[in-house]
Amino acid sequence: MDRLANRVMLLWGVRRAGLAILAGALGALALPPFSFVAALFVSFTLLVWLMDGTASAPQSGRLARWRSTFLIGWLFGFGYFVAGLWWLGNALLVEADEFAWALPLAIFGLPAFLALYYGLATWLAGLLWSDGFGRLAALAASFGLIEWLRGLLFTGFPWNAIGYGVMPIPIMMQSAAAIGIFGVTTLAVFVLSAPALIATRKGAPVGLTLALLMVAAHFGYGAYRLHEQAAPGRFDPPLAIRIVQPVIDQARKMDNGEDRLAVFEEHLALTALPPKPGVRRPDVIVWPETSVPFILTETPGALARIADVLQDGQILIAGVVRMEAGAAGQEPRYYNSIYAIDSQGQIIAATDKVHLTPFGEYLPFERFWNRLGISNIVDMPGGFTAGARHALITLPSGQSFYPLICYEAIFPNELTSDVSRAAALLNITNDAWFGRTPGPYQHFQQARIRAVETGLPLIRGANSGISASVDGYGQIKEGLDFDQKGVIDSTLSGAFVPSWDIYTRETHFWLLIIMMFLIAGISRMGLKMRLN
Template sequence: MERLAARVILLWGVRRVLLAVAAGAIGALAMPPVGFIAALFISFTLLTWLMDGSAVSPGAGIFSRAKAFFSIGWWFGFGYFVAGLWWLGNALMVEADDFAWALPLAIFGLPAFLAIYYGLATAVAGLLWSDGFGRIAALAASFGLAEWLRGFLFTGFPWNAIGYGVMPIPLMMQSDAVIGLFGVSALAVFVLSAPALLGTRKGAAQGLMLAGALSAAHFSYGAYRMSQAAPPARDAAALSVRLVQPVIDQARKMDDSDRASVFEEHLALSALPPQPGAKRPDVIVWPETSVPFILTQNRDALTRIGEVLQDGQILIAGVVRAEESAPGKLPLYYNSIYVIDSQGQIIAASDKVHLTPFGEYLPFEDFWNRFGIGNIVNMPGGFTSGNRRTLLTLPSGAIFYPLICYEAIFPFEIGADVTRATAILNITNDAWFGDTPGPYQHFLQARLRAVETGVPVIRDANNGISAFIDAYGQIVRGLDYNQKGVIDSPLGGNAVSTWSNYSRETYFWLIIIALSVIAVISRIGFKIKLN
């Protein structure tokens, strides 16, 4: 280990940059669908040694130190995000004639921007760098802060936060309920970087003991909380929900001549009889933008829905909602959810609040329009965001907390009113991304929202992955990617939890403070030794 560490520390020039990129790319293997957690240990061990080699002479100024550390973190982040997010380019190929030119921006441009967060993390950590285990505490605190910032700056994009890589199964997800995604990310970086101490020996005993204690606590709390999980609901009175996964190709959804048949495919799946002995579904769910036209402008379509639904059944469908704006201006369009009863009447609705930049709306639209650049989603004027999130109350009294597609990746955007909900409803259309890692990564993030809130998640996707997820992140029933069909399941109950967004954020800051104190004390001791 020491010989390997020395070789990495002494690397210079292009080989140093290439190893940083490779270290980041290796770390992305921990994310779905691969889920190779050991990759993150390799990744952060190499990053720690590379940072050891980035240290400049003790007399160098703050700017010089920060620049050296920022560079290695940026290249590391660039490799991580290219390897983990390359699939975003697939969305541009749905309408390749219009957007193929932007493929390099999606594959390399976005990672180059996101890598700035990791560059800033290593720059801050570098200012507190020492030769003991305090340096991995500095790295952990700064990465935790970077992931937290990535969650909300510039509308936020916390996709593939480091914490997701150490929470692939329910046993390993439960810490998220206490300290949240960003708290898990910070402590994970400490544990993942700990093997680097074996290569330099200084502070190895203390660092490895603390990393071992954190790992033991992570697994122990997971086992304890999982022991509280109730078996799947079998109550005959429980609300029965059907998820429709139609697997409609994105090109078909955008073809005017095919929209009627797409609509009928959804209806045909909705009308399938339940399995022998199973209860008729009370609620049927269709995925995001499943209705391929403006439903309120097509009364015949609402009549067809009423004909297919049996008395008392409810349809919850992803739709595009149109609303008249000022005279002479284009209507406002919303990415929405409708609740429709067996009479074909719309009885509740909710709009998407957090839109996807460049997909559903253009930031600085006037600027981009000068160059002929528009949204990926072909909607005149783009989508308009809803003013607030409206909970969906069904005639049965059940309450669904709606998250449309991308909204499920933001932990802190789920309000305290989620505790009133029977379930979180996440509808999405991941067909834009094809059979790539994207849908699998998105699914993992939706599962973690169940763990954090203690509320089951109903997730319905056009082509997968659709599933009923209990309050502990366990998959009760599901459909694999590109598996056309329906699944019926009774809804289970909520988890017993005393945690909230406020408590998770409080614990996150306590973790950052504790790690920072360790890093500062270690840095002070290091400077005393140098003098």
């Protein structure tokens, strides 16, 4: 292993750049649907050795060293994000005649931008780089901090944070309840980088011991939490939920004409299916995001048709496009919304999507892009308008759902204090845009982690999958795989799982960051003293 480490450290030029890209791409194998965690150990071990080579190479000055450490991280990130996000290009093929030209931007342009974050992470780690286990702490703190920033800057896009790669099963998810996804990322990078110490040896006994203790704590806390006594349930009496997964081709929903009414009727037909013998009649039926392919309140008879299908006391929760009439001379406003509709066909609750998808649901600097002939992927005049705030969906029984529309589920820091009053998380989405690619599986995993972080069960309805009923430990109770048409009948009677609140998780995360930077700083100071 010593020889391998030395060969990696001595690489230069194209070979060095190629290995950095390959190391990042290899790490993406740890993400769903592959969930091959060992790939990240290889990935980060190679990254440490590449950083070692940069730190030990003769440089013309500080700026040259900074440029080298940044470039290593950028190349690593480029490989990771291309391999992990290439499927985004599939959304452009739904209307290929209009958007196929943008495939290179989706497959390579966005990863090139996101890789800047990883370049900043390795540059920051390089400032505190040393020859012992302290350099692992520098890398861990830097990645944890930069991943946190990636979830905030430029509207945020924390998709596929490194921590998701080490949480393939429930026992490995529970640490997120205490330190959040970014805290898990911080500890994960330290552990994943630890094998590099076996070859370089300096600080190996202490560094490997710390890594093993972190792994033991990760699994130990997971085992403890999965076997702890949960708090009393928030569903009294139990609530029977039906999740409808209709598997509607995206092109059908976008076509005008009678096919839209046929799509609506397909949802109603699945809603009306009798439950299996011994299974309760559903109290609440959930349709996916934008499941109604027209403006519901502007379509005569649509609400009455829903009332015809719903039985007394049943509630339909449906993803819709909501329209508000504009002022004189102005275009109407459109919202990506959720309606709760009772068995009389009345809308009893509504909420709008707050965090819209750039270039999907709205165009930043729209006038500039329109002058270049570039339009929004979702064909809506002016795009969607963002809602003012997350509003709970409250049922007549008094129980409330915390709504997360589509990719709102990937933002842990945007859960408001209202989540403490909710009985469950409700995530509706339409991942049909991305086809049978890793995208829907990655999205589902991130939604599961929100359930673990909050301790709330998750009701997830997706047009083409993955739909599921998930408990507060991230365990799947019932589910339908991608492209599997049907319904899920599940009962929400499970207990509420006590969890740290968002403020406590953030405090734990920042304490981890400070601790890692302190270890890195002390190690760096020790190296300077030895050199002097």
